[in-house]
Amino acid sequence: MNPLPKGAAVDARSRVRRALAIAGSLRSGSYNRLLLANARTMTPAYLEIRSYDDLASIPLFDEDLEQRTSGGPDAVKALRVLVAEADGLLISTPEYNQSMSGVLKNVVDWLSRAGPEEVLIGKPIAIMGASGGRWGTRLAQANLRQVLTATESLVMPQPAIFVAEAAKVFDERGQLSHDLTRKQLEKFMLAFSRWLELMETPRLLKAQ
Ligand code: FNR
Secondary structure, three states: OOOOOOOOOOOOOOEEEEEEEEEEEOOOHHHHHHHHHHHOOOOOEEEEEEOOOHHHHHHOOOOOHHHHHOOOOOHHHHHHHHHHHOEEEEEEEEEOEEEEOOHHHHHHHHHOOOOOOOOOOOOOEEEEEEEOOOOHHHHHHHHHHHHHHHHHOEEOOOOOOOOOHHHOOOOOOEEOOOOOHHHHHHHHHHHHHHHHHHHHHHHHHHHH
16 A cells, blocks of 8 residues: 555545445456556555455346345345445446446446445445557446446546556556556546545435
8 A cells, every 4th residue: 555645635534445446357367457456556545445356246137036035146235235335436347349348237237226225326436447449448438437327326527547458558467567557547546535535425414
């Protein structure tokens, strides 16, 4: 974890915020997972990121299954708890056919359902993405943003990070070795930590 970024004031009222990171890919060498792993090393001291690594256990959304299992099988229930407990979500999406991946959309569909708690309503989210193409998930992110609008989550509007030609920006150990992308990611993570703080107020108001 990095020390406080240069110029950042230490706010005594600040508490450590915890975010859950979800990569929308099942691929073992996923660039999106690598991007999130690099992002974790760039957080300011008051932000902790936990990786969600159980995406493969989430079945295809099925309303019958949802009903039979009273809200979803155990893997879905476990994820709902993680999301409910997190101060925010950090999602990295691949781009498949100019859209987000199917596994990611599937997870959003499960999480969007009313359970004991509607876990996405008012949840601060930041989205990023890496792809092999030249546009670096621009369309996938636009698509994910649109879908998240329906969930009433609070998606950080800016800054954006689109990692294009992903094979070129990571070294053989998976470190982000492209300077410009590193700087963008550092800026992005600082903005995300501020977004979590800012978005706490509307959530608290809603809870009253
Ligand atoms: C892709 N890929 C891709 N890339 C892109 O920039 N735009 C696109 O529309 C698509 N479409 C697409 C469709 C399908 C079915 C596959 C399998 C792949 C390439 C894709 O972004 C690349 O494989 C990424 O590396 C996937 O993300 P992870 O698994 O590395 O996180």
